[in-house]
Amino acid sequence: MNTAVCIKQVPDTTEVRIDPETNALVREGVPSIVNPFDAHATEEAVRLKERYGGTVTIISMGPPQATEAIKKCISFGADRGILLSDRAFAGSDTWATSYIIAAGLKRLMSEQPVDLILCGKQAIDGDTAQVGPGLARRLNLPQITYAISIEEVNLDARRVKVGRRLETGVEVVEAPLPALLTCVEEMNEIRYASLPNMIRAARYEPEVWGRDDLEVEDELLGFNGSPTVVSKIFAPPEREPGEIIPGGTEDPTGVAAVIADKLIEALGATASV
Amino acid sequence: MPKKPKGVLRLIAEKCIGCEVCVGECPFDALHMEAGLPVIDYEECKLCRKCVKACPTDAFYVEGEEEAVEEPQAEAISDTEADLQARLRQYSGVWVFVEQSGDQAHPVSWELLGRGRVLADTLGCSLSAVILGDGIDDLAPEAGYYGADTAYIVDDPVLAGYRPQPYAHGCLNLIRKYKPEIMLIGATTLGRDLAGAIATDLHTGLTADCTGLDIDELTRELRQTRPAFGGNIMATILTREHRPQMATVRPRVMEALPRDESRTVEIIREPLGLSEDEIATKVVGFKPDADLDKPNLTYATVIVTGGRGLGSPAGFELMKELADALGGVVGASRSTVDAGWISHDHQVGQTGTTVRPSLYIACGVSGAIQHRVGMQTSDTIVAINTDPEAPIFQIADYGIIGDLYKVVPELIKVANERNLKELLLGKASEAVS
Numbered sequence: 001m002n003t004a005v006c007i008k009q010v011p012d013t014t015e016v017r018i019d020p021e022t023n024a025l026v027r028e029g030v031p032s033i034v035n036p037f038d039a040h041a042t043e044e045a046v047r048l049k050e051r052y053g054g055t056v057t058i059i060s061m062g063p064p065q066a067t068e069a070i071k072k073c074i075s076f077g078a079d080r081g082i083l084l085s086d087r088a089f090a091g092s093d094t095w096a097t098s099y100i101i102a103a104g105l106k107r108l109m110s111e112q113p114v115d116l117i118l119c120g121k122q123a124i125d126g127d128t129a130q131v132g133p134g135l136a137r138r139l140n141l142p143q144i145t146y147a148i149s150i151e152e153v154n155l156d157a158r159r160v161k162v163g164r165r166l167e168t169g170v171e172v173v174e175a176p177l178p179a180l181l182t183c184v185e186e187m188n189e190i191r192y193a194s195l196p197n198m199i200r201a202a203r204y205e206p207e208v209w210g211r212d213d214l215e216v217e218d219e220l221l222g223f224n225g226s227p228t229v230v231s232k233i234f235a236p237p238e239r240e241p242g243e244i245i246p247g248g249t250e251d252p253t254g255v256a257a258v259i260a261d262k263l264i265e266a267l268g269a270t271a272s273v
Numbered sequence: 274m275p276k277k278p279k280g281v282l283r284l285i286a287e288k289c290i291g292c293e294v295c296v297g298e299c300p301f302d303a304l305h306m307e308a309g310l311p312v313i314d315y316e317e318c319k320l321c322r323k324c325v326k327a328c329p330t331d332a333f334y335v336e337g338e339e340e341a342v343e344e345p346q347a348e349a350i351s352d353t354e355a356d357l358q359a360r361l362r363q364y365s366g367v368w369v370f371v372e373q374s375g376d377q378a379h380p381v382s383w384e385l386l387g388r389g390r391v392l393a394d395t396l397g398c399s400l401s402a403v404i405l406g407d408g409i410d411d412l413a414p415e416a417g418y419y420g421a422d423t424a425y426i427v428d429d430p431v432l433a434g435y436r437p438q439p440y441a442h443g444c445l446n447l448i449r450k451y452k453p454e455i456m457l458i459g460a461t462t463l464g465r466d467l468a469g470a471i472a473t474d475l476h477t478g479l480t481a482d483c484t485g486l487d488i489d490e491l492t493r494e495l496r497q498t499r500p501a502f503g504g505n506i507m508a509t510i511l512t513r514e515h516r517p518q519m520a521t522v523r524p525r526v527m528e529a530l531p532r533d534e535s536r537t538v539e540i541i542r543e544p545l546g547l548s549e550d551e552i553a554t555k556v557v558g559f560k561p562d563a564d565l566d567k568p569n570l571t572y573a574t575v576i577v578t579g580g581r582g583l584g585s586p587a588g589f590e591l592m593k594e595l596a597d598a599l600g601g602v603v604g605a606s607r608s609t610v611d612a613g614w615i616s617h618d619h620q621v622g623q624t625g626t627t628v629r630p631s632l633y634i635a636c637g638v639s640g641a642i643q644h645r646v647g648m649q650t651s652d653t654i655v656a657i658n659t660d661p662e663a664p665i666f667q668i669a670d671y672g673i674i675g676d677l678y679k680v681v682p683e684l685i686k687v688a689n690e691r692n693l694k695e696l697l698l699g700k701a702s703e704a705v706s
Contacts, residue, residue: 011309063293063306087296087297087302087305088297089297090293090294090296090297090306091292091293091294091295091296091297091298092297093478094469094479095472095473095476095477095478095479098473124624126481126501127481127482127623127624128469128479128481128482129465129469129481130465130468130469130472130479130481131469132469133437133465133466133468133469133470133473134469134470134472134473136437136470137441137469137470137473137474138473142438142553142554143437143438143466143470143554144554145437145462145465145466146462146466161557163560164462165462166462166463167461167462168561168562169559169560169561169562170559170560170562171556171558171559172556172557172558172559172560173436173554173555173556173557174554174555174557175553175554175555176553185617186617221297222297223294223297223298223327224297226478227476227477227478227512227513227514227515228478228479228480228510228511228512229329229510229511229512229513230292230294230329230508230509230510231329231496231509231510231511232329232508232509233290233329233330233501233506233507233508233509234506234507234509235506235507236500236504236506236507236642236646237507238667238668239649239654239667239668241666241667241668241669241672242654242669242670242671242672243670243671243672244661244666244671244672244673244674245671245672245673247675248657248673248674248675248676248680249674249675249676249679252675252676252679252680252682252683253683253686255673255675255680255683256680256683256684256686256687257687259655259671259673259684259687260684260687260688260691260693262670262671263632263653263655263693263696264691264693264696266652266653266670267631267696267697
């Protein structure tokens with residue numbers, strides 16, 4: 001049972017701020033982390049390895065420093081890590097990204113069998129949820145998004161049964177292997193890295209595959225290969241601030257009455273429109 | 274002719290957002306990223322200015338550059354440019370994917386038709402609904418009532434429940450045959466699953482979670498605006514050389530047109546052309562959520578949200594009491610969900626649910642940008658917080674600086690005494706009719 005996990009190194013977006021005066025991003029000291037959904041996907045792959053044997057390979061695309069995120073996944077218990085990194089890949093949108101990662105996965109799958117590919121449901125910096133489906137289409141694999149549980153892996157029949165987290169419940173689907181899943185955070189609890197894995201991760205050097213290691217066409221890579229372009233960036237429009245109702249500390253009863261008056265007035269006003 | 278002084282490429286680091294577009298654009302490998310910023314290799318830089326033009330935030334400039342008065346010359350349109358324009362002109366019309374389950378349309382479909390109508394009228398083209406499913410004929414006239422001129426229907430038993438493979442197949446056939454210039458899809462679990470698959474095969478751009486969609490009347494391009502970096506900035510995205518221009522939009526971001534039964538719709542049917550034994554994935558079961566308290570935040574009229582200021586998970590009981598008194602549901606900030614005080618179903622914001630209630634009451638919520646982007650289009654916002662500097666007060670209509678444990682019980686009392694619930698529910702039923 002061999003699993004490949006696609007991960008992304010992301011800035012911890014909860015730490016990113018914008019300077020309202022200059023409209024510039026304040027990026028000092030913003031830490032990089034493994035995209036949380038991808039961390040859950042890695043945890044799931046390691047659990048599958050513990051249950052069925054086999055290996056876990058991490059694959060990521062990014063600048064050279066993204067090896068740190070791969071090493072983190074090695075500390076979770078992954079066996080091998082591959083970083084797809086090349087200047088030609090820079091500026092890729094989701095279409096070009098899935099093209100490059102699919103090329104990396106194709107090379108991996110030509111070297112060793114892969115039964116399952118796991119991704120996070122989306123990355124917290126872009127929130128697009130597009131690369132997972134893109135990979136499934138390019139590799140012509142069953143696409144199972146929002147996976148919350150892998151209920152059964154039948155290696156003899158080469159089938160997998162997966163629960164999908166939908167808005168109103170959990171749908172159970174069955175698909176042939178190999179399949180591609182995108183994982184939600186409720187899938188598992190991430191365990192602490194074991195000491196041997198942490199030591200292994202500290203010494204581990206991920207393989208780096210560049211443009212010449214993959215079968216790709218130059219015009220489909222990076223900025224030129226991306227159908228979308230960013231044309232403008234600006235600070236989000238702010239809602240106008242309203243009024244502070246005084247007396248929050250001394251007179252909560254009075255404040256509550258004022259709020260009720262205001263609401264009745266506001267509702268009356270909008271109701272009559 | 275005097276020789277042009279050679280300038281030096283400079284980066285304004287404060288403007289740079291680290292998007293790496295410049296690195297990919299540089300034909301001389303003169304740029305690489307270090308610590309999130311591009312570094313210029315002056316040995317290699319030929320001052321071609323491709324990075325200057327490509328940078329979305331104008332972070333590059335050439336120092337010592339003479340303000341050369343360029344001769345206004347008509348841009349020579351090359352053959353390839355003319356070919357491109359001819360190819361793009363083959364595409365016409367605005368399409369909206371109508372998401373349905375059990376022959377019920379998801380309301381986001383009608384919201385997208387509302388916005389699609391504006392786009393189609395600006396472009397002077399038609400607006401179409403795309404409806405796939407099994408026995409979904411009733412939805413075609415309904416799509417017409419909400420603004421569609423045409424409904425493309427693919428009706429096949431294989432489409433009874435959603436699966437990406439047959440739904441993508443049906444949509445791709447339609448798009449390749451009829452060539453729309455714009456395709457809008459709801460950013461639901463189903464819509465995101467489908468959109469990513471379709472855009473990959475079509476080799477076109479797809480912009481997720483747009484909060485603004487409008488037309489550049491000069492170029493006819495769709496300007497797709499969305500929050501980036503967790504809502505800290507807004508980015509406008511274009512799909513310049515590929516069609517259709519695809520975008521997803523979350524529920525409650527756009528507004529549906531009033532339902533108008535006098536409107537008629539033209540129906541065009543296409544076969545699916547795929548049989549069940551060609552489909553790899555089978556749906557073998559569905560377990561509906563047993564949790565009856567599961568909130569429907571998206572379409573709630575009143576939301577009472579608790580934040581870190583509650584101090585403990587028990588604080589959500591008070592939130593529930595106020596929500597009940599107002600006929601609303603309980604929301605939560607990300608930090609309370611991360612702390613395990615309440616389930617993720619309750620989370621409002623960028624990584625939770627986007628909401629647009631008539632009344633939003635934020636109790637002990639500081640109001641981080643990720644939270645605000647998910648609730649700032651609420652009709653009326655009330656914020657209670659002990660910290661007068663809390664960012665939530667910047668967007669609240671009514672702010673109360675004080676202890677929520679003193680204020681909220683008074684609000685519950687006054688809500689019951691003055692029957693605010695009836696008033697709010699009355700407003701909700703009015704909105705539906």
